[in-house]
Amino acid sequence: MIHVMGAGAYGTALAVSLAQNGPVTLWLRDKVQAKEIQETRENRKRLPGVRLPDNLTVTSAMPAPKDGELTLLAVPTQKLRGFLESHVAQLGRGPLIACCKGMELGTGLSPTKVISALRPQGISAILTGPSFAADVARGLPTALTFACADAESGTGIQAQLTTPNIRVYRTTDVIGAEFGGALKNVMAIGCGAVIGAGLGESARSALMTRGFAEIVRVATTHGAQRDTLSGLSGFGDLVLTCTSEQSRNYMYGQSIGRGDVFDETVTVEGAATARAMTQLAQDQGLDLPVTTAVCGLVQGKLKVRDAMDMLLSRPLKEE
Incomplete structure (x- = not known):
């Protein structure tokens, strides 16, 4: 049973x-x-x-x-x-x-x-x-x-x-599986917002890629294994959630990008996780620019184009 x-x-x-x-x-x-x-x-x-x-x-x-x-x-x-x-x-x-x-x-x-x-x-x-x-x-x-x-x-x-x-x-690797599953929802909100605001597929691809790098960075800092994050519970879940309209987090992000009202009865785990992880980043001195930007979006403190400008204006560096 x-x-x-x-x-x-x-x-x-x-x-x-x-x-x-x-x-x-x-x-x-x-x-x-x-x-x-x-x-x-x-x-x-x-x-x-x-x-x-x-x-x-x-x-x-x-x-x-x-x-x-x-x-x-x-x-x-x-x-x-x-x-x-x-x-x-x-x-x-x-x-x-x-x-x-x-x-x-x-x-x-x-x-x-x-x-x-x-x-x-x-x-x-x-x-x-x-x-x-x-x-x-x-x-x-x-x-x-x-x-x-x-x-x-x-x-x-x-x-x-x-x-x-x-x-x-x-x-x-419980840590890797949980960080991958949690943070991919945050990235899905960001990707939905990009598409909803009409910023294009190239911008979504960039956000997914840099978002994945951010997931790997924060998760391995907490003891996760890189192989786990490259698997189903990390990269696999990220791709599905950031590209499909069956994803509640992605559709919530689209509503932010379009300026629409989203159904408050629908559970959107990524919204709370963005806030929790932004606080964790501040407490631990971690650099999580994508998560921080998404947190600003869900709290209504940032507009999509402002968030994108903030990410694009960061100092240049190697990939």
Whole structure:
């Protein structure tokens, strides 16, 4: 049995895919919505058009995972701490696997560090990489990274998370996987803003490239491995998120570039992460010009062309 906490689009999609391997429980807080999804076999609000398998149970009753059973935490990074504070005692001693990307505002902590802070004993890991909920739920081929510091446990969990349409690669470099997944959303906002403002594909390519260099620089400073950042959870996720209109962060950036109002009910992890990482950069004396510019955009302190001018006027240097 696998338990998925959070019935947003991505949590639902993961539950659908994992149900190909065996029984899955999908939990959400809202009793009325849980009952509706369980009875209609469709999450019409978050993932319309996808029928839920018969062995996927939707419930608002918090499950009690048995030892060894996996629990996937598909809740936004900024809500992860609150969820765990309310429910961590009920989640047992089995592995807790974050399925969110970003850094927590106020602390700068990654999802696995938030988990470890609330439950010091037990395995905390993350499932990340280039994937859209619609593709995962429709059974389209997808490759993800599973990052777990415990190599032996990670091997067994990797097998449980692999499905007919999801190929899971394993790494012990949790830091690299989390920094790559968090910061690519920041760069996606910037790329969306560039396109939304009509600055062109060449400008987007430049921002992606320099943004990736920034991701590598800050992540390796914190102990990440360069190979991880060149893989699925780094470069792979960056390319997908910065070029597709399925990306919420990219579309949010486009709305900034066009001067449009964006739907506030849509979770945009990159906005909070830009603020968290800018504060971290100030505290640690790191030079993160792209992240700082995106932070200015999401806070309304910078216009897109001003941000681009600021980046272009930086001192010349070698690549």
